[in-house]
Amino acid sequence: MEFKKLVQDLQVAEVTRLNKRHFILDLLAPEKLPLILPGQFVQALVEDSPSTFLRRPFSIHSVDYKKNTLRLMIQVKGEGTRHLASLKTGDHLNLIYPLGNSFSLPFTKDVLLVGGGCGVAPLLFLAQFLSQNNIHPTILLGFRTREEVSEIETYSRYGKVLVMTDDGTEGEKGLVVDHSIFQRERLDFKKIFCCGPDPMMKAVAKIARMHKTDCEVSLENTMACGFGVCLCCVTPTDKGNERVCVEGPVFNINRLTW
Amino acid sequence: MEFKKLVQDLQVAEVTRLNKRHFILDLLAPEKLPLILPGQFVQALVEDSPSTFLRRPFSIHSVDYKKNTLRLMIQVKGEGTRHLASLKTGDHLNLIYPLGNSFSLPFTKDVLLVGGGCGVAPLLFLAQFLSQNNIHPTILLGFRTREEVSEIETYSRYGKVLVMTDDGTEGEKGLVVDHSIFQRERLDFKKIFCCGPDPMMKAVAKIARMHKTDCEVSLENTMACGFGVCLCCVTPTDKGNERVCVEGPVFNINRLTW
Amino acid sequence: MPDLAINIAGLHFKNPVTTASGTFGYGDEFLDFIDIGRLGGIFVKAVTGKNRDGNPYPRMAETASGMLNSVGLQNKGVDHFCREIYPRIRDFNTHIIVNVSGSTVEEYVEVAARINELEKIPAIELNISCPNVKLGGMAFGTVPSMAEEVTAEVRKVYKKVLMVKLSPNVTSITDLAKAVVDGGADAITLINTLLGMAIDAERRRPVLSTITGGLSGPAIKPIALRMVWQVHKAVQVPIVGLGGIMNATDAIEFILAGASAIQVGTANFIDPAVSIKIVDGIEAYMDRHKINTVADMVGALRTE
Amino acid sequence: MPDLAINIAGLHFKNPVTTASGTFGYGDEFLDFIDIGRLGGIFVKAVTGKNRDGNPYPRMAETASGMLNSVGLQNKGVDHFCREIYPRIRDFNTHIIVNVSGSTVEEYVEVAARINELEKIPAIELNISCPNVKLGGMAFGTVPSMAEEVTAEVRKVYKKVLMVKLSPNVTSITDLAKAVVDGGADAITLINTLLGMAIDAERRRPVLSTITGGLSGPAIKPIALRMVWQVHKAVQVPIVGLGGIMNATDAIEFILAGASAIQVGTANFIDPAVSIKIVDGIEAYMDRHKINTVADMVGALRTE
Numbered sequence A, B: 001m002e003f004k005k006l007v008q009d010l011q012v013a014e015v016t017r018l019n020k021r022h023f024i025l026d027l028l029a030p031e032k033l034p035l036i037l038p039g040q041f042v043q044a045l046v047e048d049s050p051s052t053f054l055r056r057p058f059s060i061h062s063v064d065y066k067k068n069t070l071r072l073m074i075q076v077k078g079e080g081t082r083h084l085a086s087l088k089t090g091d092h093l094n095l096i097y098p099l100g101n102s103f104s105l106p107f108t109k110d111v112l113l114v115g116g117g118c119g120v121a122p123l124l125f126l127a128q129f130l131s132q133n134n135i136h137p138t139i140l141l142g143f144r145t146r147e148e149v150s151e152i153e154t155y156s157r158y159g160k161v162l163v164m165t166d167d168g169t170e171g172e173k174g175l176v177v178d179h180s181i182f183q184r185e186r187l188d189f190k191k192i193f194c195c196g197p198d199p200m201m202k203a204v205a206k207i208a209r210m211h212k213t214d215c216e217v218s219l220e221n222t223m224a225c226g227f228g229v230c231l232c233c234v235t236p237t238d239k240g241n242e243r244v245c246v247e248g249p250v251f252n253i254n255r256l257t258w
Numbered sequence C, D: 001m002p003d004l005a006i007n008i009a010g011l012h013f014k015n016p017v018t019t020a021s022g023t024f025g026y027g028d029e030f031l032d033f034i035d036i037g038r039l040g041g042i043f044v045k046a047v048t049g050k051n052r053d054g055n056p057y058p059r060m061a062e063t064a065s066g067m068l069n070s071v072g073l074q075n076k077g078v079d080h081f082c083r084e085i086y087p088r089i090r091d092f093n094t095h096i097i098v099n100v101s102g103s104t105v106e107e108y109v110e111v112a113a114r115i116n117e118l119e120k121i122p123a124i125e126l127n128i129s130c131p132n133v134k135l136g137g138m139a140f141g142t143v144p145s146m147a148e149e150v151t152a153e154v155r156k157v158y159k160k161v162l163m164v165k166l167s168p169n170v171t172s173i174t175d176l177a178k179a180v181v182d183g184g185a186d187a188i189t190l191i192n193t194l195l196g197m198a199i200d201a202e203r204r205r206p207v208l209s210t211i212t213g214g215l216s217g218p219a220i221k222p223i224a225l226r227m228v229w230q231v232h233k234a235v236q237v238p239i240v241g242l243g244g245i246m247n248a249t250d251a252i253e254f255i256l257a258g259a260s261a262i263q264v265g266t267a268n269f270i271d272p273a274v275s276i277k278i279v280d281g282i283e284a285y286m287d288r289h290k291i292n293t294v295a296d297m298v299g300a301l302r303t304e
């Protein structure tokens, strides 16, 4: 397997609607998939949409090398994702992939994954990867409401899943940082991986700092290219403005100005 | 029935592929169709095409007031028509219609219709209209090649059909003006209605002038609005620059500078 | 219920949605499609001193998210306007504003003086920006001193609301804006079309008979918004903003950037009923954001 | 077989397809996607005298058929370029041309002089047009006398091919073009981005941290084509054309309008392999139209 970025038409092998706003695309690659790491993402070309000029970035939700497929989990936000939601089995989707760095393999077994919204997407792949390396993380997932809680069984294969909803209709009620695991004096985890909306990641980072727990976050950002040439997606780090699409999307919070 | 222009979503009731480049759309109106005259056209909105910004004009091929449908006959040319070719039964197409003036009811029964390419489109509706008024025209249709010869049976209901192909694979060979009906000393017709590419219409107009035969042509033009406000679609006439979308598309050749 | 009314240079508009000159005919072409009385106003097609045939065909080219036109001020002249068109449209229940064009200062002044006599026309919009006319049109709108002069001369004969429409084809839009304010403009319209060109590669020819033409549509919206924002910070007079407005969100962006009213142009070709949808959309936005008056939104962009 | 080679100011390009500064990194980011040796040349990201952090996030907004950016010349400075980047890219089998930027004449001269020493860099492109830098950048490119001065000063120290890239945000692009030719430019690049703005109506905020930014993509193609055409008629030096080129047809339009070579910019983001497709497409077009050399197409628009 090679580390190489590709521009490729992948075939939609399956579309799964999770709920009103979220769906999953399984995409079959025309050639043997390259090596993909958890945390990496794709840049998807939205065709036939007059208002979508640039590609759209999505995390790789999981990879099946046997079937030669990769999976995206997408939340409908605007025109681009609305168009992707109308893809059908057999259609093609053009991707640039795999892009970005990846989560690091932790030196501990006490691992917590925290995800909210469409930020849960890369955590499934990470959980799979960890469990292949004999690490079974605790996985805390935040959703808006019961209706949107999904894929819990899938996650459960790789670790212990905790659910929170904003409205308390399933699991604990509130934001992920309100979860009881964070309310104890000592945190049970030596490493946190987090992905979700900025305010959520910042709140988790604060807790991690407080407990001196190592923490990596996967940043969102508006991207034009996705492979490092436009310099549109920077975030301030200890090395100045760094590209989220190349030096990230995963950053250790120690390197961020948060 | 009212003379009123509408902006309306019509439902695709049927799609008929005539050949590789031509297809027919039967469109069901959501309310009772307004009165439509032969020669009038629609402005169709092409959705989901990034490169098609303006509407596209198409002649009304025929109207069925009983079924409340109108029919378009479309030739695939560029992005816009390619997109329309992918419409399926049940899809919607937004139209502004009916637009433009119409062919005039002739004061003679010796009527010739001449059409070429997608210019045949308005002639079917005209032939129907004439036959309702007990005029059974001769209909001369030019096609590129046998493969594209189509709808002859439909036209035959309303008059005598003569076919020409550029390559002689069906009917007489050559351009419509080469047809034997034009090679006689006296023309058998007192009125000609013509629609097709500019060079064809000019050639027919020349013959009509020679024989002092009354002749109306339906002009093509690049249109932005289609209902008279942008002044983009003018043609020089005896009254100066006139709008093809309002004062036309049908003009008597006496009024043109040809 | 939010109040959509807005006052521009003393003129009361029932809402900030108007239609752009050259894209709305004289209004009556839209009677089948919309209730014209629901619009804030209508800017009718350019009127010049004498009849003009405009440019030869082809006059239009489609471009990415836009179009080029080279209509070239085709109209039957100010006499014809006063005699034939004015009586037909004078009683529309909305402001009719005449777009005044010319090739010389004298022509502008002549047309403005004639329109000044028309009781039901409360304002004119001086078009010093049309890029299609070789004589004058371009120069007035790109040289501040000339823009000021033509505005000042028209100001002498025109007693009602005087708006001046600027060309975006300039290095400094604020210099032009200041010049026409100095000349006596009551309001500024921004922007006219950008000078562009389209080529048919297969035929190796320009698409337009005039080679170059005016670019309009969503493609130019970012440039138009920028100019409205710059001029809003530079002058005190109200701004009428336009350029690529396709929906209520676009309209609100212009208002936030500093426009007191907006014009819908090319969008009318794609949806002749869009202007009314924009009126409704602005009302819905104000409702949702709990904004009571349009004036509260004008220039209310948060940049701190 | 048509010959795609073209000579620009004495420099031989294997074909007229190059890539635009700021959209192609330093070229190596594209090694996974294309054979860089098939390109006529690469214009690398702007190099300034010292390290620059660029503007704060957000730096990008999508617009209709285009995008705004306010990257703001982020780069590590000319020292770093010569030490770290040049050795990495010097042996690419294509012309590497450095986009030189600055805030003062001295900075331009300093950077140009340093690049002049780099054996494998056959040309520089003076970026006097970037609209993102408050100091200098904008002014140089919009005032003919300043444009001439900076070109002339750089000309004194730079001994290889000197290209100057103009800003489209001006009243008269031909005045600027003539000024830089007078200053000693060997070729002119047209166009940089148009100054634009995007607003988030829901948040009532500008989308970009800098409020305004540079517009690129197909939206600006008609304006770019027009400027190439105008400048082609006004000056004798070769033109490198760009602005919204997405495919071979677009590229050919620029060549017909008067460009001797073209640059692919924003299109690289959407399809990183597009530049090579454009090379192939130009060859196919020349085949079909029986054109033997690119030079035969340059400015060959039929306008009679």
Ligand SMILES: Cc1cc2nc3c(=O)[nH]c(=O)nc-3n(C[C@H](O)[C@H](O)[C@H](O)COP(=O)(O)OP(=O)(O)OC[C@H]3O[C@@H](n4cnc5c(N)ncnc54)[C@H](O)[C@@H]3O)c2cc1C
Pocket: A041, A052, A056, A057, A058, A059, A060, A073, A074, A075, A076, A077, A078, A079, A080, A081, A082, A118, A119, A121, A122, A219, A220, A221, A222, A223, A249
């Ligand atoms: C590295 C990375 C990985 C991502 N992974 C996923 C994923 O796995 N699943 C998923 O559903 N989404 C993911 N996203 C977010 C996704 O890219 C955006 O939701 C999508 O681009 C929106 O496109 P649209 O055309 O539907 O919305 P638009 O019409 O473009 O925008 C709709 C709204 O969303 C906001 N928005 C758009 N893009 C972003 C962005 N990148 N960051 C923050 N706000 C934005 C806009 O400002 C606007 O308000 C990821 C983003 C990044 C940068």
Ligand SMILES: Cc1cc2nc3c(=O)[nH]c(=O)nc-3n(C[C@H](O)[C@H](O)[C@H](O)COP(=O)(O)OP(=O)(O)OC[C@H]3O[C@@H](n4cnc5c(N)ncnc54)[C@H](O)[C@@H]3O)c2cc1C
Pocket: B041, B052, B056, B057, B058, B059, B060, B073, B074, B075, B076, B077, B078, B079, B080, B081, B082, B118, B119, B121, B122, B219, B220, B221, B222, B223, B249
């Ligand atoms: C009043 C009127 C009635 C028409 N009726 C029919 C009809 O019944 N059936 C039908 O198939 N077509 C008809 N046409 C032509 C039809 O409008 C065009 O073929 C269509 O707009 C092309 O759209 P596109 O997006 O597929 O092609 P584009 O990508 O827009 O253009 C493809 C090529 O066709 C040329 N072209 C595009 N539009 C026109 C035009 N209006 N005149 C001349 N050349 C043009 C372009 O220059 C280009 O070279 C009619 C046109 C008019 C003005």
Ligand SMILES: Cc1cc2nc3c(=O)[nH]c(=O)nc-3n(C[C@H](O)[C@H](O)[C@H](O)COP(=O)(O)O)c2cc1C
Pocket: B230, B231, B232, C020, C021, C022, C023, C045, C046, C069, C071, C073, C099, C127, C130, C165, C191, C192, C193, C215, C216, C217, C218, C220, C242, C243, C244, C245, C263, C264, C265, C266, C267
């Ligand atoms: C076909 C057409 C004709 C126009 N005619 C005029 C005109 O006569 N006078 C004028 O001031 N502007 C004229 N304009 C410019 C518009 O009023 C408007 O300034 C421009 O189109 C930008 O707005 P838009 O992008 O919303 O169309 C015309 C525009 C178009 C497209």
Ligand SMILES: Cc1cc2nc3c(=O)[nH]c(=O)nc-3n(C[C@H](O)[C@H](O)[C@H](O)COP(=O)(O)O)c2cc1C
Pocket: A230, A231, A232, D020, D021, D022, D023, D045, D046, D069, D071, D073, D099, D127, D130, D165, D191, D192, D193, D215, D216, D217, D218, D220, D242, D243, D244, D245, D263, D264, D265, D266, D267
């Ligand atoms: C993200 C981005 C960064 C850019 N950086 C530079 C730059 O550093 N120097 C420069 O001269 N032009 C820069 N440009 C302008 C491009 O080189 C080009 O002139 C412009 O984008 C128009 O071409 P296009 O429409 O093909 O992109 C940049 C453009 C973009 C989109």
Ligand code: FES
Pocket: A222, A223, A224, A225, A226, A227, A228, A229, A230, A231, A232, A233, A234, A243, A244, A245, A246
């Ligand atoms: S998105 Fe272009 S550098 Fe990151």
Ligand code: FES
Pocket: B222, B223, B224, B225, B226, B227, B228, B229, B230, B231, B232, B233, B234, B243, B244, B245, B246
């Ligand atoms: S297409 Fe607008 S006036 Fe005819």
